[in-house]
Amino acid sequence: MTRTTPDRPVPVETVFPELAAHRGRTTRLHPRPGxxxxxxxxxxxxxxxxxxxxxxxxxxxxxxxxxxxxxxxxxxxxxxxxxxxxxxxxxxxxxxxxxxxxxxxxxxxxxxxxxxxxxxxxxxxxxxxxxxxxxxxxxxxxxxxxxxxxxxxxxxxxxxxxxxxxxxxxxxxDDLPEPCVLHPEEVDTYPWAEGDTLPAPLLARIDAWDDARAAEHGPDALSYQGDLSIPPGWRVGGFPSWPSTGPMPVPCPSCAAPARLLLTADGIEWDGSSLSWIPVEDRALVPRGNAPVQEGAATARPTRLRFGRDRDLHVFVCPADPGHPPRWVLS
Incomplete structure (x- = not known):
């Protein structure tokens, strides 16, 4: 069965045209028990x-x-x-x-x-x-x-x-993975909005947009980080997410060249701040009212794994020489 990411709740590049120059691609792996x-x-x-x-x-x-x-x-x-x-x-x-x-x-x-x-x-x-x-x-x-x-x-x-x-x-x-098959899907992705990941005027516009949405719609409002930039879950390529540490340089340990993100391992496929990323085929699993996201073999934690205290594990490799040792970063 395929997994299909819904269109973003708002057209990202219509709201922020400057992001077109920063658009990337990531492959969501969509692991599911099998x-x-x-x-x-x-x-x-x-x-x-x-x-x-x-x-x-x-x-x-x-x-x-x-x-x-x-x-x-x-x-x-x-x-x-x-x-x-x-x-x-x-x-x-x-x-x-x-x-x-x-x-x-x-x-x-x-x-x-x-x-x-x-x-x-x-x-x-x-x-x-x-x-x-x-x-x-x-x-x-x-x-x-x-x-x-x-x-x-x-x-x-x-x-x-x-x-x-x-x-x-x-x-x-949660040190033991549940056997899962994959349903790879390419989607557009945009950089994490913090530090120097994007030009300062664009970061200011994104922050102002987030603040205005929160003031109008409350804590469940859409946000750039949660709904428009980087999907949750296991993924290959694209941009790293930095929810805990903030952006940081990741040099190759052998030659100091800026390392490239190979893959991200994530303990969750979605949570309360990323419900808009739930695939179309899984929408029946969306929690209703104040019900928590069910943790089970086929829902929000299909792999049963956890990385740190629910953090993302980024695996970086050297773009100049893939034989150099990788870097592992919990963010």
Missing amino acids: SPGPHDSHVGGPMLWPDDEPWPVCREPHRPESEGYAPDGIRTARATGSRPPARPWPGTGTPGEDGPVPFTGLAQLFRRDVPGLAAGPDDADLVQLFRCSFAHGPHLEVRYRLRWRRAAETGRAGRLLTDPPEAPLLRWP
């Missing part, structure tokens, strides 16, 4: 991974934990609509003390499926995203990993890995 295979683009499904290639593991020291959630217990609880039970951490309570911790596979994207997906090193056309489920260092940092591949070359592997290793316990239930 049964993807290793040859599909997906969130939370099986990776296209040769059986004789070691699965990625995190070898860094991890923050001690007192309890966690078993992956199978999380899956059972989701199937029954209950909350998984927490289990005491065995031994000293330090993940990885007895060896490295397997990364959790979050997503894989084929360029053939996703318009606008940048090429990787050596023209790789498949990118795979992983996360270590445990905290690192005094600031509880999370470690991610990106793996680029040539899809056809990997698909010719004699055997594919069908049972990848899992960490015995995860810190939180």
